[in-house]
Amino acid sequence: MVAPALSKEEELxxxxxxxxxxxxxxxxxxxxxxxxxxxxxxxxxxxxxEAAGLPGSIAQSIASGxxxxxxxxxxxxxxxxxxxxxxxxxxxxxxxxxxxxxPPIALFTRGRVELLGSIGLGVVGTRRPTQYGIAAAExxxxxxxxxxxxxxxxxxxxxxxxxxxxxLAAGGDSVAVFGCGVDxxxxxxxxxxxxxxxxxxxxxxxxxxxxxxxxxxxxxRNRIISGMSVGVLIIxxxxxxxxxxxxxxxxxxxxxxFAVPGSIMSKMSWGPNLLIKQGAKLVxxxxxxxxxxxxETRRQLVARAQARQGGQMxxxxxxxxxxxxxSEINPLSRSLLAAIQPDVPQHLDQLLETxxxxxxxxxxxxxxxxxxxxLVRQLPGKNFVKVW
Numbered sequence: 439m440v441a442p443a444l445s446k447e448e449e450l451x452x453x454x455x456x457x458x459x460x461x462x463x464x465x466x467x468x469x470x471x472x473x474x475x476x477x478x479x480x481x482x483x484x485x486x487x488e489a490a491g492l493p494g495s496i497a498q499s500i501a502s503g504x505x506x507x508x509x510x511x512x513x514x515x516x517x518x519x520x521x522x523x524x525x526x527x528x529x530x531x532x533x534x535x536x537x538x539x540x541p542p543i544a545l546f547t548r549g550r551v552e553l554l555g556s557i558g559l560g561v562v563g564t565r566r567p568t569q570y571g572i573a574a575a576e577x578x579x580x581x582x583x584x585x586x587x588x589x590x591x592x593x594x595x596x597x598x599x600x601x602x603x604x605x606l607a608a609g610g611d612s613v614a615v616f617g618c619g620v621d622x623x624x625x626x627x628x629x630x631x632x633x634x635x636x637x638x639x640x641x642x643x644x645x646x647x648x649x650x651x652x653x654x655x656x657x658x659r660n661r662i663i664s665g666m667s668v669g670v671l672i673i674x675x676x677x678x679x680x681x682x683x684x685x686x687x688x689x690x691x692x693x694x695x696f697a698v699p700g701s702i703m704s705k706m707s708w709g710p711n712l713l714i715k716q717g718a719k720l721v722x723x724x725x726x727x728x729x730x731x732x733x734e735t736r737r738q739l740v741a742r743a744q745a746r747q748g749g750q751m752x753x754x755x756x757x758x759x760x761x762x763x764x765s766e767i768n769p770l771s772r773s774l775l776a777a778i779q780p781d782v783p784q785h786l787d788q789l790l791e792t793x794x795x796x797x798x799x800x801x802x803x804x805x806x807x808x809x810x811x812x813l814v815r816q817l818p819g820k821n822f823v824k825v826w
Contacts, residue, residue: 444523444525444528446513447477448476448477449513449523450506450509450510450513451475451476451477451479451480451509452476452523452525452543452544453505453508453509453512453513453523453544453646454476454480454503454505454506454508454509455469455476455479455480455500455505455543456543456544456646457505457508457509457512457646458496458499458500458505459496459499459505460493460495460496460499461492461496461499461500463540463541463542463543464539464540465491465492465496466543467526467540467541467543468490468491469487469490469492470526470527470543472490473490479500480500480503482500482501483501484497484498484500484501487500487501512646512647515619515621515647515648516546516647518621519548519620519621519647520548520636521546521547521548521620521621521647522546522547522548522551523544523545523546523547524544524545524547524551524554525543525544525545526541526542526543526544530551530552530554530555531545531554532554532555532558532665532666533555534665534666534667534668535662535665535666537665537691538661538665538691539690539691540661541665542644542662544644545642545643545644546619546620546642546643546644546645546646546647547620547640547641547642548620548621548636548640548641548642549635549636549637549638549639549640549641550611550638550639550640551640553588553611553613553639553640554613554640554642554666556588556611556742557586557587557588557668557735557738557739557742558587558588558589558590558613558666558667558668559582559587559588559589559590559667559668559669559670559671559727560590560591560663560664560667560669560670560671560684560688561575561578561579561582561589561590561591561597561598561601561670561671561673562591562592562597562598562601562660562663562670562671562672562673562675562680562681562684563575563596563597563598563672563673563674563675563681564596564597564674564675564676564679564681564706565594565595565596565597565598566595566596566706567596567597567600567673567674567706568674568700568704568706568781569780569781569782569783569817569823570674570700570701570780570781571596571597571673571674571698571700571706572596572597572600573780573781573823573825574673574674574698575597575600575601575604575673576600576601576603576604576825577604578671578673578698578721578723578724578727579600579601579602579604579605579608579610580604580605580607580608580610581608581723581724582605582610582671582724582727583604583605583608583609583610583611583612584608584609584610584743585724585728585739585743586738586739586740586741586742586743587610587727587739588605588610588611588612588613589601589602589604589605589610589611589612589613590612590613590615590663590666590667591612591613591614591615591663592614592615592616592617592656592659592660592663593614593615593616593624593628593631593632593635594625594656594680595625595627595628596674597673597674597675597681598614599628599631601673602614602631602635602639603631605639606634606635606638606639611638611639611640612635612638612639612640613635613639613640613641613642613666614632614635614639614640614641614642615642615643615659615662615663615666616641616642616643616645616651616659617643617645617651617652617655617656617658617659618643618645618649618650618651618652618655619643619645619646619647619648619649620641620642620643620647621647621648622648622649622650622651624651642662643659644658644659644662645659656680657680657683660680660683660684660687661687661691663684664684664685664687664688664691664693665687665691665693667688667693668693668694668731668735669688669693669694669695669696669727669730669731670684670685670688670693670694670695670696671696671697671698671721671727672684672685672695672696672697672698672709672710672713672718673697673698673710674698674700674704674706674707674709674710675706675708675709675710676705676706676708676709677708677709677712679709681709682709682713685697685709685713685718694719694730694731695713695717695718695719696718696719696720696721696726696727696730697709697710697711697713697714697718697719697720697721698710698720698721698722699711699714699720699722767807767808767811768804768807770793770796770800770801770804771804771807771808773793774789774793774801774804774805774808774814775808775813775814775824777789777792777793778814778822778823778824779823779824780823780824780825781823782823783817783821783822783823784821784822784823785819785820785821785822786801786802786805786820786821786822787820789801789805789822805822812825813825
């Protein structure tokens with residue numbers, strides 16, 4: 439939906455309202471409902487603001503206009519990095535996010551703002567995933583993105599990063615919800631991913647430009663991940679982890695909760711396994727998510743996927759091993775592919791012992807061929823896993 443751009447004055451008033459110290463989201467929403475626009479709120483006298491239910495100190499801050507100087511600084515920072523403000527009354531503001539108990543009054547955005555209107559699925563998990571968790575996040579995020587869903591996550595280390603990267607690599611869409619300003623970088627190693635999302639996907643935050651990544655910000659931003667999504671998929675996480683918090687928020691917001699089961703021997707599987715025990719939908723492949731969505735949502739996804747893929751909808755689970763041309767894989771490569779697992783890294787020495795009938799140079803060459811075909815990935819320390 440194309441919305442008229444905010445004028446500089448309108449944007450300035452929204453920013454000034456966002457920066458009023460002590461003004462919570464619920465109270466700000468009430469003021470907007472009563473006065474209609476930020477301009478009207480700032481035109482009101484202190485007496486009128488107090489009569490509307492604001493404490494004296496907050497009413498004085500608004501009446502004095504003390505936040506406009508900071509708002510001008512925010513505008514300059516937004517201009518410098520190409521960010522845009524999408525306020526609560528903007529038609530582009532996610533409709534599902536408006537429904538939650540405490541929606542942000544404005545979103546700072548960088549990238550393809552139109553993705554705010556797409557059908558999103560939250561994909562979250564631990565910052566310290568196992569290889570199984572990484573493989574599951576990559577496979578499911580890619581397949582779900584190709585099926586038309588926008589992958590929404592927090593760009594944290596681990597599962598979040600794998601979900602974003604796989605969605606973009608599959609030609610799909612992804613939205614990162616920051617716990618800091620959209621001009622900030624956290625974590626530092628995700629600079630390239632941040633830049634990719636700013637051009638191919640979308641970065642959003644309710645926190646002002648320049649806001650640091652304080653620890654308390656992340657549980658706050660989690661409600662946006664779940665709030666703007668039709669459901670949340672949990673891939674690995676401890677029982678009381680951030681992903682468990684996101685799942686609880688999703689339930690409070692009446693969103694679907696999905697979880698990938700894991701080993702009972704792994705602490706990283708306690709969270710998802712407990713959620714499944716409590717009624718979350720167990721996910722083994724992308725279709726387990728789609729079948730739980732409303733019929734109208736599925737129809738929209740079909741249309742979106744067909745438009746992206748030139749009329750070719752993802753109808754069945756893709757298996758890269760079967761899709762590879764048989765002529766490109768020699769017998770040794772096939773044997774190696776059968777021996778290498780997606781969740782248990784195998785060291786080169788172990789493979790050399792297993793296939794002792796072949797020379798080390800033949801095995802290394804076969805592994806290289808499998809890497810080039812995208813069927814095997816080499817991990818640090820000469821360990822190999824199958825790309826699931």
